[in-house]
Amino acid sequence: MISRRLFLGATATALATPVIGQLAAGSASAATPQRFTLNLVNNSGSxxxxxxxxxLSGNRPLFVRRDGSSYYPPSPxxxxxxxxxxxxxxxxxxxxxxxxxxxRMYGARIYVVTGQKLNFFVxxxxxxxHPSFLNPADPNINKNWTFAEFTFNEAELFANISYVDFVAAPLGLSLRSLSGRVETVPGLPAGALDGICSALQAQASREGSAWNQLIQKGPDGRNLRAMSAHYKASAFANYLGGYIDQCWSKYAGTNLVVDTQxxxxxxxxxxxxxxxxFANGEAFTKPSxxxxxxxxxxxxxxxxxSDVRKAIIPRLAAALNRTTLLSNPNQPHGxxxxxxxxxxxxxxxARIVHERLPDNRGYAFPYDDVSPGPDFSGATRSGDPGTLTVDVKRLR
Structure with missing residues (x-):
């Protein structure tokens, strides 16, 4: 099974950063159709x-044209x-x-923009x-754009809604398999951004903290997107330090059990x-x-x-982001x-985003798919995909 973890690092954080070419294809073990239908529904109001x-296809970047043909940009x-x-x-x-x-392609994104076109470079x-929301010189910085992610190989179509980088105009996903099975991820409701920005501002005002610095506004002064906190990490300094200290102090006197699943x-x-x-020899210094x-x-x-460490990291990181590590010594059970x-x-x-998701499903940090069973991640998948519908919603 493919996880969104294959997409980590997939956002261009500067105009000249090559990204998709660094991703790896997922393994294939079954036979999906050669193609699926992408259905884009314009509910943006624009x-x-x-x-x-x-x-990517065969380690070569490609764009899919309107007629379904592929454009492989040459190396400049x-x-x-x-x-x-x-x-x-x-x-x-x-x-x-x-x-x-x-x-079939992998490490892929479906970008949507309203008002004007996006600029891509090679x-x-x-x-x-890719378009950047961090580089002030990027020609896309003030445009209203968003994206969903997918990988489609011989084993399955995996698609997800991601808020790991930012929240902007919301999207919803619905995947109908050829067998008739339907999986739906509604995503944030239309116009959710303003409420998220208001909540970030309120949190900052209560604490005297930096949550309001995650808000990006357009030239018209209105909210354009809200970034994940890790893009402003320096502004949060030792924000979680007290909680992390409490966790390390607790587990100096009692066992922490992590199920690698x-x-x-x-x-x-x-x-x-x-x-x-850990008993297998893996050791973790106190994180910042x-x-x-x-x-x-x-x-x-x-x-x-190591593979074992790669299994421990998501469960520790998820418990610390959700601040459940102190109260639950049996991660991620319970x-x-x-x-x-x-x-x-x-x-x-992550809290503010999840509070506004109608089914609580959507990636608000990279390991939001860690779970004892229920899905928190907002991913959908199928071994016999027919149609993936992307609902493009209003920014406000």
């Missing part, structure tokens, strides 16, 4: 809307070279549907330079000398707030990690959504 489908002679053609897929007017035939390799099974750990040590929010730095870095984010200092971005 008569001018475009979609872009971009990903210089960085940040404009694409050789316009791969945008025009959407119809409000309420209309546009269908596109999608071939670096030598070739590597696609895989071959290694349940592993027992204790803190000794300030280091959380930035390590927790990113899920991929300090002791949570995946670089050079984890229920009603217990998440109850600590005064917690990942309030």
């Amino acid at each position: 008569a001018t809307a475009y979609a872009y489908v971009v990903g 002679g210089a960085p940040v070279t404009p694409l050789g053609e316009d791969p945008s897929i025009p959407l119809g007017g409000p309420g209309s549907s546009t269908t596109v035939s999608i071939p 670096n030598p390799g070739p590597h696609i330079v 895989s071959g290694p099974g349940r592993l027992t750990g204790r803190v000794s000398g300030g280091v959380l040590r 707030t930035a390590d927790v929010f990113s899920c991929d730095s300090g002791p949570f870095s995946l670089a050079g990690a 984890e229920v959504a009603s217990n998440f984010y109850r600590n005064a200092a917690t990942n309030h971005y």
Whole structure:
């Protein structure tokens, strides 16, 4: 099974950053159809809307054209070279549907923008330079765009709604299999961004903290998107430090059991000398707030990690983001959504997003799919995909 973890690092954080070319294809073990139908429903309220489908095939970046054919950008002679053609897929007017035939591809994104088109570039390799919400020089910085993610290989179609990077205009997903099975992820409701930004501002005002710094406004002064806290990690400094200290202190005197939910099974750990040590030899120094929010730095870095460590990291990171590690020494068993984010200092971005999701499903941090059973992640999958419908909703 493919997890969104394959998509970690997939957002261009600067205009000239190649990203999709760094992702790996998922393994294949069954025979899906050669293509599925992407159905784009324009409920954005805008008569001018475009979609872009971009990903990898055989380690080559490609865009899917309106007619379902593939455009493989050649490797340019210089960085940040404009694409050789316009791969945008025009959407119809409000309420209309546009269908596109999608071939097998992986590490892919479905971008949607209203009002004007997006600008994509290509670096030598070739590597696609994706729209950036962090680089002020990016021509897309002030545009109303958002995305969903998918991988489609011989085993399955996996698609998800992600708020790991930011919240902007909401999307909803519905996947109908050829067998007739339907999986739906409603996502945030239309116009949810303003409420999220208000809640972030209120949290910042109560605490005198930096949650309001996650809000990005457009040239008109209105809310355009809300970023995940790990993009402003320096502004949060030691925000979770007290909670993390409490956890490390508790597990110096009692066992922490982490179920890897895989071959290694349940592993027992204790803190000794300030280091959380598991019986198999894996050791974790105390993470910083930035390590927790990113899920991929300090002791949570995946670089050079063993398979067992890669199974422990998500469960520790999830429990710290949800601030349940202190109260639950048997991770992730017994984890229920009603217990998440109850600590005064917690990942309030994730809390605020989840509070507005009608079914509580959507990735608000990279390991939001960690669960003893119930799905918190907002992912859908099928081994016989027929139609993936993307509902493009209003920003406000």
